[in-house]
Amino acid sequence: MARRVATTNLQEGVAVAAAPPTPTAAARARWRPYLLVAPSIVLTIWVLYPFAQSVWYSLHHYVLSQPWSRPFVGLRNYQKIFTDPDFLHTVAVTLEYTLLAVAIELLLGMLLAFLLNRDSLLTKILRPLLILPLMVAPAIGSLIWKLETNPQFGFVNFFMSFIGQRYFPWGSSPRTALLTVVLVDVWIFTPFIALLLLAGLRSLPQQPFEAARLDGAGAWFTFRTLTLPMLMPYILIAVMFRILDSLQQFDIIYAMTQGGPGDTLMTFQLRAYLEAFTFLRLSESAALILVLWVITYAISYVMVRYWNRARAHLRGA
């Protein structure tokens, strides 16, 4: 048959044995995958229309409060973004935030996953509590942390006073603001990674580890050659979701410092929000987010390739 038919990923024999006997049933089987996927397509495809509209806005000078003048300006908005002296800073802050947050979450999450993988009374109690910070809405979480790091009332600074840092500036100083918002992100989202990795650890087959132990392999060696590769797909998925979220993080940063002090935390998303809601320049906002979108797309594409490769590697290994 010239047309590609939907096939199952089974050996030929079983496929033939299960092949439906009648022509109409065959037709049904051919269309089945498309039918199954159809609802999810229908439920999300509509987003293309507002998406296209935003792209359209970004090619114009579109100010919400000036409906009388919406000239087409081509790529001028993008040009302005790239030639803005602050552009490099915007990229830098966005990437710094993401890398720092995800790196810390990954290391801490892995540590937690390993520690919680042992079975003891303590871990039995602690495991269900892991999900708690994840349930706090990021905007509210940031608000709470803002209060806690306030030297006037916060208990964090109370504890810090024991090491002489009662007035540690946290979110109010350009030197420590990034650290502060990363801290909030880590607090909320480390459990996400920890849970995924813990699940991964618990699903690993036992034989390779037993064999390694019998062969007298050291802990580090086992970790490097066995655990880590087998855990890699989980790590990649977890990290990918976190990277996606962190690149677009708005609530945490806005609630803590609105992008300040100065321009310290002005990420793409912060700038885009201000452009849209405070300055009403929808075109600039759309352009900024589309630039971010492209960056995000590129990073995810790469990560999904790695993920596929890691899965294939394990399947074949």
Added chain:
Amino acid sequence: MEKPQHNPAAISRRQFLKYTALAGAASVLAACGANTGSTPTPSSQQAASSPGTSLPTPTVVSSQHLGSNAFDWQKYKGTSLKLLLNKHPYADALVADLQTFTDLTGIRVTYDIFPEDVYFDKVTTALSSRSSQYDALMTGAYQTWVYGPANWLVDLRQYIQDENLTNPDFDVQDFIPNILHSDSWSGKPGEAPGQGDAKQWALPFGFEINSLSYNKQVFAKHKLRVPRTLPEIIETAEYISKKEANMYGIGVRGSRSWATIHPGFLSAYTCYHARDFDDHLKAAMNSPQAVEMTKLWVQMIKKGGPPTWTQYTWYEVGNDLGAGKSAMIYDADILGYFQNRGTKAAGHIGWAPVAANPDDPKAYANVWIWSLAMSNFSNHKEATWYFLQWATGKAHLLKGAVEGDQVDPVRHSVANHPKVVAKLKQKYPGYLESFNQLIPNSKIYFTPQPLFFDVTTDWAATLQKMVTSGADVKASLDELAESINKKMADAGITQ
């Protein structure tokens, strides 16, 4: 040296009104028993005077409408209106009294309340989508500089001047002139509020004057005089920060937002005769007097301000005063008012005007005006106008001031009303005195232009840089002015 916009006529008009009000009050008291008034429909007049209160009917003799036709409050009976409100005590006072309006007019009113932090986001999306969902909304004056020229709001002059649609007791002269005019703008960038062909985009219904609220206990303890100029404030604040272990001298806002510029900062700025833009709409934040004042402001924060100043919004400034963490705040008088109840510092808050400039004894204050505006997409504009005139009318505002917390009244009759005066004197001593001293020179001192929020946000970010990174004040302000001029040129507002 530039003189701030100061209209001598305003003072004499105020005095004129004062005498008129007194004359009117006298005649009211005389006529009180007989319950005659210039409006001939006793029942509707009764309804308008908020039944249930024992206040004398504020029926001021109004020369235009002596013996005019009956004003039919019930003309739009059966209509339904929807309001968009900010979560604020003024809105709560309004909501609590809505039944009075419905009884009076037969118009049903529903409302949506949104939290302040997201309120203007909601207004922007609602108006820009041209939705007819909301008929009236709460707004500030600065927002009308954007919403008005966009034709999202209705110019209310047509209604105010329409005898058939405006009840005779509305008495637009009763509004404090500076405040009423600050809610109007011609739309010409650079033209001051109230000048030229100014369109009335909204009506004020509660406002805030920026002054010093301070903790009287702390001042008494250290035998300090209440500071009046900026250098004095710095000295006092520094002294308190040093002497008190858990307290700092003065709280002011510092977040990266337009909200940081318009209260205390711009008021002191104006006292130094500095302007945001000059007559040619060129940025003037780096003028010599502006630089001088900004240097002092930065010094004030560093020596006596809150340690985490860059995160300070209205809430933090207020909280600290109430919790006894700060000795003074230079912000809205009503912020101190709110902290005078149910907090640690309750009962000890005092108020004082700030004449920041040692060379100018006059105390200038910028104001924030909560106002009500009519959506241009409303399908019930006349009925909405009925609502607006009632909500900003004497009866409701008086009730709000006496029974609620709608202080900083926008009407003379309310501000001078004996019950209001008595209440404030008793529970908030010093509040009214400070208010009265500041009123002649209180208005919006910003230059209206469409990029208001850009300018003030950038300004706040620059202030933050100066305070936290030790950036040179003059250089930073020069940079700010240059970037603003460029933005204005790009947007086509200037050449």
Added chain:
Amino acid sequence: MRKWLAHLVLIAIYLFFLLPLYWVVAMSFMTNQQILTYPPQFAFSPTLANYKALVLGQLGGGVGTLQVDYLHNFVNSLIVSCGAVGLSLVAGIPAAYALARFRFRGADNWAFTLLSFRFAPALLILIPLLQIYQSVGLYNTYWGLILAYQLITLPFIVWIVRGYFEDVSPELEFAARLDGYGWWRSFWHVSLPLVKPGVAAAALLAFIYAWNNFIFALVLGSSDVQPVTVATLSFMTASGIQYGVIAAALVISVVPILLLAVYAQRFLVRGLSMGAIKG
């Protein structure tokens, strides 16, 4: 020796995560005055005023009484989040199955496209979407929000459940077919039960993200449909931030998810395992 070191580190890390939460719970039983003191009060006399305010709908601060409508917002959150996740499950599970079982044209592309909806921040589409919603009458409706939330919940469901289906051996299904079951029945009675853990895990995560979202509801609806996240912000009033009430609101809003999570916990840990690895 190793053991107690591990325990020590574990407890130290958990302190970091749980102490702020303990503090939130403590704050929910304190008045604003008690919260805004230094040093922080570890021993205090608790009050139920905050919870009462939320449940009864009256917030009495020092300045008058403000009306709150928290429980109504709570119900809104429940309706929209459950609806969104439910709809995503109905549409997403079959899609996940198809992507796992069949290799058809555009399969991987569609999967990646679905994921890409998470790259587009809501901000990009919100304002155009508002205008669309107003013209088709979806503004301020639960269905409108549920539909908008699909951008958040559907990718989760599809990507996580897909992995589980890949783990389930196809031979089981075909054994059922050979026994005479039609396709649908073999899917429903054989394949689906085997991926229950994965479904539970994905649903829980999707629910959390839907519950904590607020920009969609803020823009696409009026007060009728506002969720708890927006409602919690309304305790930041001009007369002061009511930290105690915010804390109580947070506690109330977390409790249902917590119960759900503890219940799903058994599936969750086991479930998330098989998603990512077997291809």
